[in-house]
Amino acid sequence: MTDPSAVPAARTAAVAQAPSQAPSNKPAASPRSGRKPWWLRTLRRSPLHLTILVLCAIWLTPALGLLITSFRTPGDTAKSGWWDALTAPAFTVHNYTDALDGTDITDGLLNSLLIAVPTTVVTVLVSAFAGYAFAWMRFRGRGPLFLVVIGLLVVPPQVTLVPMMKLLDSLGLMGTVPAVWIYQVGFTLPFGIFLLRNFFAAMPKELLDAAQVDGAGQMRIFLKIVLPTSGPALASLAILQFIWSWNDLLTPLLFMGGQNDGAPVTVQIAGLVQSTGEGQNLLTAATFLAVLLPLIVFFSLQRYYARGMMSGSVKG
Amino acid sequence: MDWNTRPILTLLGLVVIPVGLIALIVTGERAIRAIRRRTRDRVRPWLWLVPALVLSSAVLVYPTIMTVYYSFLDAKSEDGVGFDNYTWVFTDDAMHSVLGNNLLWLIVCPVVTLALGVLVAVLTDRVRYEKLATAVIILPVAISFVAAGVIWQLMYSYQPPGTAQTGTLNALWTSVVPGAEPKAWLADESVNNYALIFIAVWMNLGLATIILSAALKGIPAEWYEAARVDGANEWQVFRRITLPALWPTIAMVGTTLLIFTLKVFDVVYVMTNGNFHTDVVANRVYSELFVAQNFGHASAVSVVLFIAAAPVLVLNIRSFRREEATR
Numbered sequence: 001m002t003d004p005s006a007v008p009a010a011r012t013a014a015v016a017q018a019p020s021q022a023p024s025n026k027p028a029a030s031p032r033s034g035r036k037p038w039w040l041r042t043l044r045r046s047p048l049h050l051t052i053l054v055l056c057a058i059w060l061t062p063a064l065g066l067l068i069t070s071f072r073t074p075g076d077t078a079k080s081g082w083w084d085a086l087t088a089p090a091f092t093v094h095n096y097t098d099a100l101d102g103t104d105i106t107d108g109l110l111n112s113l114l115i116a117v118p119t120t121v122v123t124v125l126v127s128a129f130a131g132y133a134f135a136w137m138r139f140r141g142r143g144p145l146f147l148v149v150i151g152l153l154v155v156p157p158q159v160t161l162v163p164m165m166k167l168l169d170s171l172g173l174m175g176t177v178p179a180v181w182i183y184q185v186g187f188t189l190p191f192g193i194f195l196l197r198n199f200f201a202a203m204p205k206e207l208l209d210a211a212q213v214d215g216a217g218q219m220r221i222f223l224k225i226v227l228p229t230s231g232p233a234l235a236s237l238a239i240l241q242f243i244w245s246w247n248d249l250l251t252p253l254l255f256m257g258g259q260n261d262g263a264p265v266t267v268q269i270a271g272l273v274q275s276t277g278e279g280q281n282l283l284t285a286a287t288f289l290a291v292l293l294p295l296i297v298f299f300s301l302q303r304y305y306a307r308g309m310m311s312g313s314v315k316g
Numbered sequence: 317m318d319w320n321t322r323p324i325l326t327l328l329g330l331v332v333i334p335v336g337l338i339a340l341i342v343t344g345e346r347a348i349r350a351i352r353r354r355t356r357d358r359v360r361p362w363l364w365l366v367p368a369l370v371l372s373s374a375v376l377v378y379p380t381i382m383t384v385y386y387s388f389l390d391a392k393s394e395d396g397v398g399f400d401n402y403t404w405v406f407t408d409d410a411m412h413s414v415l416g417n418n419l420l421w422l423i424v425c426p427v428v429t430l431a432l433g434v435l436v437a438v439l440t441d442r443v444r445y446e447k448l449a450t451a452v453i454i455l456p457v458a459i460s461f462v463a464a465g466v467i468w469q470l471m472y473s474y475q476p477p478g479t480a481q482t483g484t485l486n487a488l489w490t491s492v493v494p495g496a497e498p499k500a501w502l503a504d505e506s507v508n509n510y511a512l513i514f515i516a517v518w519m520n521l522g523l524a525t526i527i528l529s530a531a532l533k534g535i536p537a538e539w540y541e542a543a544r545v546d547g548a549n550e551w552q553v554f555r556r557i558t559l560p561a562l563w564p565t566i567a568m569v570g571t572t573l574l575i576f577t578l579k580v581f582d583v584v585y586v587m588t589n590g591n592f593h594t595d596v597v598a599n600r601v602y603s604e605l606f607v608a609q610n611f612g613h614a615s616a617v618s619v620v621l622f623i624a625a626a627p628v629l630v631l632n633i634r635s636f637r638r639e640e641a642t643r
Contacts, residue, residue, distance in 0.1 A: 045442075052439050055432070056452040059518065062467045063455060065484055069470060081482045082470070114322060118329025125337055130368035139361040150632050152376045154625035156579045158601035159618040160379035162386070162611060167374065177325050186375025189368055218360065219342050247460030249582065262325075266462045273466065273586075287466045294458040302454065306530035 070095055070284035077281070095285035105286045108265035112290075115177060115252065115264050116245040119184045123241045124234055126185065127192025132222055134193065135200035136208060146197070152190035160187075161254060168255060177262050179255040184245050192237050199233035199308070200226060236308030239301050243294045265290045337367055380622070387615035401616035411617075414595045418624075420509055421516075421580055421596060426573040429517050430566060433524030437532050438558065450529065454522035461519075465586030468515050472501040472587075503592045512594055515583050520576065524569050531565035532558070574628050578621065597621045 042049075068082040071091040076084070085091065099105045133139075134146055164183060165174065173179040203226070211221045227234070249266040256262060269290060272283045344363040348356045390397050405411055436453055440446040456464070473483030477497050481487040486498040501511045535558065543553050581598035588594045590603060597617060604614035 048439060048442060051435075052443060052449050055436060056449055059455065059521070060452050061484065062471050062518070063459070065470045066463075066467045077482070079482075080480060081484060081487050083484070083487070110322065114325050114329065118325075118333065121330065121334050122337070125334055126367045126371065129337075129341065129364045133361045133364035137357075137361040137364070139358065142361070146636075147633055148377075149372075150636060151629055152372060153632065154575055154578070154622070154629050155376050155380055156598055156601075156618065156621050156625070158581070158598050158605070158614075159383045159622055160376060162605060162614070163379035163382035164375060167378070178328070181329065182371065183375055186371040189372045190376070193368060217345060218364075219338075219345055243458055247462070249460070249462050266460055269462050269466070273462070283466060287463045291459050291463050294460075295455070298454070298458040299451065302526065306526045309527055 066284055066288060070288045074281040095281050096289075099282045099285040099289060104263070104268050105265065105282070105289065108263060108268035109289065109293075111177075111262050112246050112264035112266070113293075114262075115180050115184070116242050119181050119245040120238050120242045122181065123185045123188050123192055124238050127189060127196050127237060128222075128227065128230075128234070130189070130193045131196030131200050132226055134197040135203075149190045149193050153194065155190075157187065157250065165254065174255065175257045177256070180252050183251050183255060184241075184248065188241050188244070192241070195237055195308070196230070196233055199230055203229060232304040232308035234308075235301050235304035239298060239305060242297055246294050340367070383615045383618050385615075386611050387619050389612055389615075391610040391612050393611045397612060401612045402620070404613060405616050405620055410595070411600070413593050414590075414597055414600050417509055417593070417595060418578075418597045421513060421577050422574065424510070425513050425516050425520075425577045425580075426570055428513070429520050429524050429573055430570055432517065432521055433528045433569065434559075434562065434566070436521070436525045437528040438554065441529070441532055450522075450525055453525050456519045457522035459519065461582030461586055464515060464519060464583070468587065472511060474498055474500040474503075502588050502594075505593050508588065508592055508594050512583055512587055515587070516577070516580060519583075520573060524573070527569055528562060528565060531562055535561045571628055571631060575625065578625050578628070597624075 065082045068085050069077055071093065072082065072085055073090070073092050073094070076090060134142065134149075168174045168179045168182075173182070207225060207229075208221060211225055216224070246264075247266060248264075249270055252264050252267050253270070256267075265286070269283065269286050272286060341364060345360075348359050348363065351359070386393050387401050388396055388398065436450070440449045443449065459467070471484045472486075474486060475481050475483070475498060481490055481498055483498075483501075485501060490496050490498055499507065502508050539557050539561070540553060543557050548556065579598050580596055581602065584590055584594055584596050584599045585602065590596070590599045595603075598621065601614050601617045601621065604610050604617060608614075
């Protein structure tokens with residue numbers, strides 16, 4: 001039997017490649033375009049290209065500004081805008097070397113990893129357990145309980161902060177990394193359960209029944225059938241949770257307090273924002289470093305994202 | 317023991333806790349194997365639900381109930397004050413501006429994001445460099461609010477007239493529009509809310525585009541061909557075929573955006589901290605909690621925020637019920 005997880009992956013890849021294969025590189029060969037020269041068609045389509053180009057320029061400029069500023073000296077940055085570096089290039093890697101060895105940024109990056117990776121793993125695991133129970137087990141109160149899960153989707157984080165701080169304090173967890181794990185996992189769980197239940201519920205019943213007849217235990221079915229066929233949904237949840245956890249400022253700021261030991265990079269950067277002089281030239285470099293990892297994660301797993309989200313959503 | 321040392325945390329977070337969770341279910345399954353089948357089928361779901369129930373009760377259910385309770389107590393959560401905190405929410409002048417701003421956010425942010433999302437999905441579908449173009453649009457999705465704050469301070473930065481404008485937008489504004497004075501984008505009350513909303517649009521458009529693009533690719537090519545054979549022009553094809561086919565997806569993305577917008581906090585906190593009449597409900601909760609230290613006010617504002625989300629909630633539940641009925 002072929003690996004079931006390979007099927008969705010292969011299909012996604014095929015879909016992703018399709019647009020690049022579709023247009024022919026030799027317009028003259030196409031019968032419809034035979035009459036009009038290629039430049040005329042390009043000219044007629046220029047409003048289309050122009051609109052896309054303008055939108056992309058608007059979306060790219062802020063990030064480009066940051067990237068270029070991070071390679072400029074503080075003196076230059078104070079005197080002129082970042083675009084001056086395009087005509088009179090004067091770059092330095094000083095901001096990066098400073099950020100990487102002189103400060104807490106390296107520590108912050110490691111701490112962020114230590115917060116985001118366990119949070120992501122546990123969120124996916126616990127959501128999958130619960131999603132499986134909601135999708136494939138019959139029990140009293142299943143409907144109402146799932147409605148509660150949907151209700152929890154809209155709880156704003158601020159509502160939970162004060163009681164949560166008191167609770168963590170009484171458990172002796174205030175000021176620790178596990179406090180951040182607990183909060184971040186608990187806060188994303190309703191979304192995770194919602195997404196995975198809908199994905200699991202769409203799986204063919206025969207597949208699970210057959211396994212049960214073969215005498216496979218629930219854990220075996222879960223690990224060998226349910227999880228491997230749910231790649232896109234699990235990946236979507238993991239991507240979102242990793243990026244949110246990595247980028248979260250509020251939770252570590254409140255639950256880990258002012259102590260600098262385990263503070264993630266977002267807290268370090270928020271500290272630099274308020275600092276003056278010395279900190280300012282590190283700020284842009286540190287910001288760029290902090291953005292790098294989630295960008296890589298997102299773009300490498302992006303193809304799963306749309307599929308996972310679409311199948312997980314309730315059809316309107 | 318010091319919890320915050322890296323080896324211990326790595327071991328705990330990546331080995332002990334995940335393995336422990338799986339072990340919990342495995343041993344639980346073993347334990348219930350001995351009991352009668354009917355009882356077993358009744359117990360089993362709760363075994364699989366336990367980790368989720370414990371965590372979400374601790375983080376969401378219990379705090380929400382406590383917040384409702386605090387909202388009827390005074391600033392220090394000592395004496396009951398009835399509905400005083402709620403009266404304050406709806407009569408205080410500053411709160412009026414806060415609620416108004418939130419309303420502006422709720423309308424402008426989802427509508428602009430959705431409109432641009434459909435535009436980008438439809439346009440990029442027709443060009444060869446689609447992947448590159450969407451990648452640019454998606455880029456800000458992975459950026460944190462703190463980082464976005466740093467990035468957009470560079471964009472919106474303001475220098476007095478007559479000096480060199482180092483902020484991107486003001487440099488553009490003063491050089492393109494003849495005789496224009498540089499604008500304080502974040503302080504000028506005629507534009508600052510829109511300036512903040514645009515940051516949220518910048519960050520969210522990518523997610524909307526990914527999902528709308530995928531939905532667009534799912535529309536059967538025959539529908540388009542049939543319409544073109546009937547002599548429909550591009551606009552008619554878009555109005556009659558593309559838009560109706562995308563509608564369920566637009567509604568889904570719109571709901572997600574509404575929930576996001578309702579809770580919007582970080583953008584305002586990082587950029588203006590609610591100054592210059594840009595405050596929103598979620599940021600107000602934060603400042604009532606940690607600046608004014610008035611737990612009663614903070615809790616009442618939170619509850620109002622939660623109630624404002626109720627219509628979205630009802631929509632979600634209704635479409636879930638409809639889907640359940642067809643299952």
